[in-house]
Amino acid sequence: MIDKDSKTLLEIRDLHATVNNIEVLKGINLTIKSGEIHAIMGVNGSGKSTLTKVLAGHSAYIVTAGSVMFEGKDLFELEPEERARAGIFLAFQYPIEIPGVANNQFLRLAYNTVQAQRGKEELDPLEFDDFVRDKMKLLEMNPEFLDRSVNEGFSGGEKKRNEILQMALLEPRISILDETDSGLDIDALRIVANGVNQIANKENAIILVTHYQRLLDYIVPDYVHVMESGRIIKTGGKELALALETRGYEWVSAENRTAEGVVS
Amino acid sequence: MNEAVCNDDYLANMLKTWSEPSTSTLPWLDQLRSEAVDCVNALKMPTTRDEEWRFTDISPLIKLPFQVAKEPSQLKIKDIDHFFLGEAKIRMVFVDGQYSPQLSCITHDNDIIVGNLSALISCHSSEIATHLGQYTDFKNNVFAALNTSYLHDGALILVPHNKSVTAPIHLLFISTQKEVTSYSRCLIIAESSSNVTVIEDYVALQEVTYVTNSVTEISIADNAQVNHIRIQRESDQAFHIADCTASLAQGSQYKSTSVALGARISRYDLNVKLADEGAECSINGLALIKGQQLADTHTFIDHIKPNGCSQQLHKCIVDDTAHAVFNGKIMVRPKAQCTNSTQSSRNLLLSGKAQVDTKPQLEIFADDVKCAHGATVGQLDNEEIFYLRSRGLSEITARNLLTYAFGAEILERIPVISLRHQLEQTVLKQTQRN
Structure with missing residues (x-):
């Protein structure tokens, strides 16, 4: 929800980044305040996923210019794990499978690491089991997923639910959901969206990266941004997503070219 | 005839203490041992010039012509009970190759026949004769031949038709003395529709140099299931040379999980013959080695008849200057149509000087098969x-x-x-x- 009195969580200024020496982000500007839900849309290759990886601190993505302030601190001073502990969460488009590590062991390790960092109480295995089972209900997840290896043999939908479960456990300030809707059938989409909506509150913020309007029927964004060639070329309300759904991206692109033409 | 000059000093030395058995109550057994001695005399110690030993130089072994232990160590339960497994109702303990009834625990609440081979061999002579020495290829394997020459104590497990043994059986082979060779032997016979879990466990009480030469034979009859767990945690200075052959009849299943942790040089040959239709095996291995250890695993999965299924995952974690070798051969013979086989070799190097040689080997002579294999070597x-x-x-x-x-x-x-x-x-x- 938009509230002009809420505080700024993330401030991205003229962000440029390269991967494999190719510039993928070419000047992103975006301000995110607590309580807000932002959708980032755009065609493949527009730089959406790169933006999420840069924010989470993946070492293959090199920031070449610009700044990102997270709650007033320079985000790029922080290692990926420090960002996670400070409250940045990335739900992966392709969650990693880790055979040999039980999901409950992994979830507890992540939870306790973050709790310890925030000066909060860590949970022993039994306490954690109760706690995590409760959170799993939010996502209608079968508790048997606790005993299996992390994401191993999970279906696409189960992996995405496991991502949102981690989000529920780690209680981030900013959650970045990278195509969380991809590979989900309509029931799973509804369940995952419902989980996200229950986690969203006025203290945190969510960035949804998606191709489709479909997800935004369930998680209603306050802002919709369209990315093209490493820049945000249009920002609007939730109605922009509907317009994209019916008209495609080309008109936004054309509008942008005209606008740039006028400028130059 | 066994006086023939052995063409190899080491082997000659190893046979020095061999003598023709005095009793002839079991002529078939005497004959088996004599045949094995002939094989030792005919064979040579392998070198790195042999394809099967290309990456594993066992020449250090030649300097260690250790004989079998003369005196068994006097161990008490409390010396070794940390190795015991709560789940196992039956435990057979061998100390430096010799069976120890005092340390073993054999319950008789089952119809299964379990105990020391040398003690049971007379009363179960015909069953044992059908299987003992019939699977391991000692004619072409000098270590299996040596083991068979010295055949005496060993673990015998015979699970009768339809019998399911729920608790695992623990075979504990303990090395206590330096500079001895222990010949360990296991014979597992699973009759039709039976089910058993066996743990073959090699441990040491001292970090000293000794040699373990082990041979295991497993016969799995129609629709029977054998779950075989093998843990090699010998002294880091020991040599461990082992050969296991499993023969699978129609619709039977063999699951093998082997873990190699110890020994200066270890070599494990696992041969699985899917000898009849619809047999299935699942072969999993882990070698976790460091320092100057060398762990070599050679597996051979032989699909002989149709509708067989094999799945294999072998992993090595190698640190320091250690060296892991994996050679995984899968044969699909002409009659083995509709075989489904997967093999994966995954290797993790923890140091810049660690080494892995992996060689998946697929030989397919049938045309309607599904086979997949892959190997990776690298860091995280x-x-x-x-x-x-x-x-x-x-x-x-x-x-x-x-x-x-x-x-x-x-x-x-x-x-x-x-x-x-x-x-x-x-x-x-x-x-x-x-």
């Missing part, structure tokens, strides 16, 4: 590390967890919880950095 995956760091774990914690998990994936397949926990601790200890 950066995407996996990033995933864990993005959840708040430090880089070192992420690396430690992934290294542990790499090994734990194999340990997970061990159905005996107390053993699995012991091994998890070992893997944890050996994979964690500060």
Whole structure:
């Protein structure tokens, strides 16, 4: 929800980044305040996923210019794990499978690491089991997923639910959901969206990266941004997503070219 | 005839203490031993010029012509009870190759025949004669031939038709003395529709040099199931040379999980013959080695008849200047149509000087088969590390967890919880950095 009195969580200024020496982000500007839900849309290759990886601190993505302030601190001073502990969460488009590590062991390790960092109480295995089972209900997840290896043999939908479960456990300030809707059938989409909506509150913020309007029927964004060639070329309300759904991206692109033409 | 001059000094030495058995109550057994001696005399010690030994130089063994232990060590239960497994109702203990009834625990509440081979061989002569020495290819394997020459004590497990043994059977081979050779022997006979879990466990009480030469034969009749867990945790200075052959009849299943942790040089040959239709095997292996250790695993999965299924995952975690070898041969013979076979060799190098030689080998002579194999050698995956760091774990914690998990994936397949926990601790200890 938009509230002009809420505080700024993330401030991205003229962000440029390269991967494999190719510039993928070419000047992103975006301000995110607590309580807000932002959708980032755009065609493949527009730089959406790169933006999420840069924010989470993946070492293959090199920031070449610009700044990102997270709650007033320079985000790029922080290692990926420090960002996670400070409250940045990335739900992966392709969650990693880790055979040999039980999901409950992994979830507890992540939870306790973050709790310890925030000066909060860590949970022993039994306490954690109760706690995590409760959170799993939010996502209608079968508790048997606790005993299996992390994401191993999970279906696409189960992996995405496991991502949102981690989000529920780690209680981030900013959650970045990278195509969380991809590979989900309509029931799973509804369940995952419902989980996200229950986690969203006025203290945190969510960035949804998606191709489709479909997800935004369930998680209603306050802002919709369209990315093209490493820049945000249009920002609007939730109605922009509907317009994209019916008209495609080309008109936004054309509008942008005209606008740039006028400028130059 | 056994006086023939052996063409190899080491082998000649090894046969020095061999003598023709005095009793002739079991002529077939005397004949088996004599045949084996002939084989030792005819064979040579392998060198790195032999294809099957290309990466494993066992020449250091030649300097160690250790004889069998003269005096068995006097051990008490309390000296070894930390090796015991709570789940196992039956435990056979061998000390330096000799069976120890005092340390063993054999319950007779089952119809199964279990006990020391040399004690049971007279009253079960015909059953044993059908199987003993019939699977291992000692004519072409000098170590199996040596073992068979010295055949005496050993573990015999015979599970009758339709019998399911729920508790695992623990075969504990303990080395206590330096400079001896122990000949360990196991014979597992699973009659039709029976089911048994056997743990073959090699341990040491001292970090000294000795040699273990082990031969295991497993016969699995129609629709029977054998779950075979093999743990090699010898002294880091020991030599461990082992050969296991499993023969699978129609619709039978063999599951093998082998873990190699110890020994200066170890070599494990596992031969699985899917001798009849619809047999299935699942072969999992882990070698976790460091220092100057060398661990060599050679497996041969032989699909002989149609509708067989084999699945194999072999993993090595190699640190320091250690060297792991994996040679996984899968044969699909012309009659073995509709075979389904997968093989995967995954190797993790923890230091710049660690070495792995992996050689998946697929030979297919049938046209309607599904076979997949792959091998990887390398360091930890950066995407996996990033995933864990993005959840708040430090880089070192992420690396430690992934290294542990790499090994734990194999340990997970061990159905005996107390053993699995012991091994998890070992893997944890050996994979964690500060």
